Amino acid sequence: MRPTNDPEERSPARDEAFVRRVAQAYLPPLRSEVKQRAFAAKVDAALRANPRIPSSSWPWLAAATAMAMAAFVLFGRASVESPEVASTEPRIVRTEPRTRAEAVSADAWFSEFEVRSDPNEALPEDYAAISGVLLGS
Amino acid sequence: MSEDASILLHDEVFVHESRAREFEAFVGAHRERAVGLAWKLLGGDGSTAEDVAQEAFVRAHRALGRFRGEAKMSTWFHRILVNEVRRQRRWRFVRLRRSAPFDEDIADVHEAPTFDPALRRRVGDALASLSQGQREAFVLVHLEGFPVDEAAAIMGRASGTLKSHLHRARLALRARLRDLDPNQEAAPR
Numbered sequence: 001m002r003p004t005n006d007p008e009e010r011s012p013a014r015d016e017a018f019v020r021r022v023a024q025a026y027l028p029p030l031r032s033e034v035k036q037r038a039f040a041a042k043v044d045a046a047l048r049a050n051p052r053i054p055s056s057s058w059p060w061l062a063a064a065t066a067m068a069m070a071a072f073v074l075f076g077r078a079s080v081e082s083p084e085v086a087s088t089e090p091r092i093v094r095t096e097p098r099t100r101a102e103a104v105s106a107d108a109w110f111s112e113f114e115v116r117s118d119p120n121e122a123l124p125e126d127y128a129a130i131s132g133v134l135l136g137s
Numbered sequence: 138m139s140e141d142a143s144i145l146l147h148d149e150v151f152v153h154e155s156r157a158r159e160f161e162a163f164v165g166a167h168r169e170r171a172v173g174l175a176w177k178l179l180g181g182d183g184s185t186a187e188d189v190a191q192e193a194f195v196r197a198h199r200a201l202g203r204f205r206g207e208a209k210m211s212t213w214f215h216r217i218l219v220n221e222v223r224r225q226r227r228w229r230f231v232r233l234r235r236s237a238p239f240d241e242d243i244a245d246v247h248e249a250p251t252f253d254p255a256l257r258r259r260v261g262d263a264l265a266s267l268s269q270g271q272r273e274a275f276v277l278v279h280l281e282g283f284p285v286d287e288a289a290a291i292m293g294r295a296s297g298t299l300k301s302h303l304h305r306a307r308l309a310l311r312a313r314l315r316d317l318d319p320n321q322e323a324a325p326r
Contacts, residue, residue, distance in 0.1 A: 014318075018310075023279060026264070028183075
């Protein structure tokens with residue numbers, strides 16, 4: 001912290017007066033009785049809908065959460081590594097050159113790669129429609 | 138079940154029931170104050186402040202079984218509320234683009250005669266420019282009147298850290314709100 005040699009900066013009275021003015025200027029809006037009652041009813045309903053969890057349940061809850069997370073990590077990783085999972089992303093598959101002559105020519109170089117894409121993949125206009133929905137336009 | 142175990146269980150049930158009653162009374166007494174504190178920490182967003190206060194009450198209610206009574210219920214609850222405000226602020230940039238804070242509440246309320254929306258907005262902007270720790274310290278201690286030690290417990294910081302935050306917050310706010318500084322008025326630049 002930088003040293004405060006300025007006596008004005010260290011004056012508690014000055015601080016107090018300034019803080020009081022800020023507090024007066026920054027009072028929240030007064031809420032009408034109707035608004036207060038509506039909020040009270042909302043809170044009461046939310047509390048009834050979310051009953052308190054007994055203290056004896058907390059260790060069980062913690063254990064269940066830990067097990068769920070462990071299961072998610074294990075099975076999530078297994079599904080990612082599984083070869084059966086079909087990908088909708090276009091895949092580039094390298095094919096073996098048939099002859100040495102094909103391999104050295106430029107045309108053959110391009111033919112070594114074959115682009116396979118999912119016929120059901122979203123078209124650009126679909127992407128535009130989806131992004132429009134997400135952005136709320 | 139042995140007699141001792143039965144007595145212990147009975148005591149535990151009694152403690153929980155009394156805490157539940159205490160919490161119910163606390164909610165009734167602090168509902169509006171919680172909204173006001175959330176409003177100040179969120180920079181004047183009225184509807185979000187209500188949502189945050191309600192969520193804090195729900196979280197506290199669900200976690201009541203873990204409240205051991207080592208701290209005051211007020212300290213414990215306000216810590217939950219401050220954490221809820223922090224969570225809310227992380228997502229706030231998205232909400233700010235969708236709604237304009239302040240304006241929605243102004244027409245709906247009965248204001249005091251000295252009410253100045255522009256000044257309130259300037260103070261809100263100045264508070265928003267502070268770091269999270271400075272803003273929370275200033276609001277809890279200077280605007281809500283919590284003692285320094287209790288505010289530090291609510292924020293989960295040491296008292297010394299909170300005092301440092303307070304000092305820096307006052308310096309920053311005085312630089313931004315010079316017209317509210319009585320000494321600046323007395324000695325015009």
